[in-house]
Amino acid sequence: MTKKTKKGKIAINRERCKGCYICIDTCPNDMIEVDENPNKKGYSPAKFKENVSEGEKGCIACKQCATVCPEVAIEVYRAK
Numbered sequence: 001m002t003k004k005t006k007k008g009k010i011a012i013n014r015e016r017c018k019g020c021y022i023c024i025d026t027c028p029n030d031m032i033e034v035d036e037n038p039n040k041k042g043y044s045p046a047k048f049k050e051n052v053s054e055g056e057k058g059c060i061a062c063k064q065c066a067t068v069c070p071e072v073a074i075e076v077y078r079a080k
């Protein structure tokens with residue numbers, strides 16, 4: 001039997017991130033936010049929202065964030 005919903009998660013390399021936030025604008029499910037804690041280069045990196053509120057879809061592993069990231073700082077994982 002195949003699962004209809006594919007959930008995922010992402011890992012953002014915070015030291016690679018330059019804080020452009022294209023990924024935040026791109027994510028269809030609003031799963032990425034700004035980490036106010038700056039990285040070593042002084043940028044406030046993007047951060048995955050670990051918690052999904054009720055009514056939110058969560059990460060669907062669509063990879064759009066990883067595709068648009070100019071720093072190749074995002075890896076997408078599909079939940080098993």
Ligand code: SF4
Nearest residue numbers: 017018020021023069
């Ligand atoms: S697109 Fe990449 S570099 Fe830009 S904020 Fe997101 S993770 Fe950082």
Ligand code: SF4
Nearest residue numbers: 027059060062063065
């Ligand atoms: S893989 Fe898709 S749903 Fe998940 S964080 Fe990236 S853009 Fe959002």
